[in-house]
Amino acid sequence: MISLHGLTKVFPGGVHALDGIDLTVADGEFFALLGPSGCGKTTLLRTIAGLETPTSGTIRINEQDVTTLPPGRRDVAMVFQDYAIFPHMNVTDNIAYPLRIKKVPRAERTTKAADVAATLSLTELLHRRPGQLSGGQQQRVALARAIACHPTVFLFDEPLSNLDARLRLEARTFLKRLQRDLAVTTVFVTHDQAEALALADRIAVMSQGRMIQVGTPSDIFQRPATTFVASFIGSTPMNLLPGTVTGGALHVAGAVLPTTLPDGQDILYGVRPEYTDLSTTERPDAFPGTVAVLENLGTATLVTLETDSRFIQVVVPEGAEPPLGTPGWAVPRQNRALLYHDGQLIS
Numbered sequence: 443m444i445s446l447h448g449l450t451k452v453f454p455g456g457v458h459a460l461d462g463i464d465l466t467v468a469d470g471e472f473f474a475l476l477g478p479s480g481c482g483k484t485t486l487l488r489t490i491a492g493l494e495t496p497t498s499g500t501i502r503i504n505e506q507d508v509t510t511l512p513p514g515r516r517d518v519a520m521v522f523q524d525y526a527i528f529p530h531m532n533v534t535d536n537i538a539y540p541l542r543i544k545k546v547p548r549a550e551r552t553t554k555a556a557d558v559a560a561t562l563s564l565t566e567l568l569h570r571r572p573g574q575l576s577g578g579q580q581q582r583v584a585l586a587r588a589i590a591c592h593p594t595v596f597l598f599d600e601p602l603s604n605l606d607a608r609l610r611l612e613a614r615t616f617l618k619r620l621q622r623d624l625a626v627t628t629v630f631v632t633h634d635q636a637e638a639l640a641l642a643d644r645i646a647v648m649s650q651g652r653m654i655q656v657g658t659p660s661d662i663f664q665r666p667a668t669t670f671v672a673s674f675i676g677s678t679p680m681n682l683l684p685g686t687v688t689g690g691a692l693h694v695a696g697a698v699l700p701t702t703l704p705d706g707q708d709i710l711y712g713v714r715p716e717y718t719d720l721s722t723t724e725r726p727d728a729f730p731g732t733v734a735v736l737e738n739l740g741t742a743t744l745v746t747l748e749t750d751s752r753f754i755q756v757v758v759p760e761g762a763e764p765p766l767g768t769p770g771w772a773v774p775r776q777n778r779a780l781l782y783h784d785g786q787l788i789s
């Protein structure tokens with residue numbers, strides 16, 4: 443549906459915003475682009491939309507090479523990070539604008555705009571101008587405008603970033619349902635990993651203009667391919683502890699664990715706090731430490747154990763918090779552990 447081949451974008455001044463992107467997004471797929479600020483997410487969307495010309499590479503939409511086509515001939519609708527709605531038009535005219543470009547008669551476009559506005563709770567605001575709307579309301583107008591024009595492809599650049607936490611969750615569910623119903627191929631940019639995990643059929647994690655890992659939310663969460671992805675994904679970062687194999691066993695942060703790796707091998711041992719249990723008695727397969735911090739997560743508590751020079755985090759169920767300052771042992775669930783060497787997942 444959308445296929446990108448060898449896409450690069452070098453801005454004047456030598457910034458490599460995109461560095462050899464190869465990607466295929468399937469028909470009707472909800473695809474999320476996730477990555478830290480400045481990694482090239484907006485540039486990639488703008489390039490797909492035709493607002494930036496790639497330095498090299500090709501873009502196909504529905505088998506058609508659109509690399510040199512102007513934005514108006516690509517049948518994509520983009521919602522921008524800064525909304526870009528027209529300040530001199532009221533909400534109805536903003537939403538109906540793409541229909542006006544398509545020469546849809548006035549009465550029909552007003553009805554359509556009102557329908558879409560209703561699904562986004564904008565009915566009361568149809569006569570207002572953007573200057574009279576909050577940031578979250580402007581963002582919904584921008585979404586409504588994209589939806590009203592029924593494109594082949596939606597490109598969303600952090601479309602929920604200006605909504606408050608509750609509205610953001612509602613809008614997320616709404617967007618997911620809408621995308622299912624319309625089955626429009628969607629590329630969705632976010633730097634919120636929870637949003638990407640919740641919404642996407644597949645996720646690409648980007649860093650410095652490259653795709654580090656592409657996979658389903660569970661691939662990315664359960665088996666991050668690199669330590670960069672491992673530390674980026676998850677509401678609490680993965681524990682990543684250096685270890686060495688000696689005498690046929692893996693020695694990590696005071697624990698001795700079984701391994702099939704050869705002696706002398708250095709690794710980083712990765713295990714999520716959610717997949718680590720807390721023991722109040724000593725055991726050889728656990729990381730010893732002292733309870734240093736307790737953070738309330740609502741239905742659970744994040745416990746930080748301090749050992750010589752590092753911290754290990756464990757999620758314990760509500761009511762099972764250990765007292766501060768007491769000794770504790772973090773027991774990794776070994777079937778959930780991941781081993782990294784030189785930043786790459788090895789097992």
Ligand SMILES: Nc1ncnc2c1ncn2[C@@H]1O[C@H](COP(=O)(O)OP(=O)(O)OP(=O)(O)O)[C@@H](O)[C@H]1O
Binds near residue numbers: 458
């Ligand atoms: N017009 C431009 N000229 C020069 N450099 C640019 C231009 N636009 C973006 N860049 C640079 O390209 C890189 C990627 O920028 P981009 O806006 O795509 O990042 P992003 O992933 O969308 O970040 P954010 O999460 O902050 O929105 C950055 O280093 C940025 O400074």
Ligand SMILES: [Mg+2]
Binds near residue numbers: 483484485523599
């Ligand atoms: Mg951006």
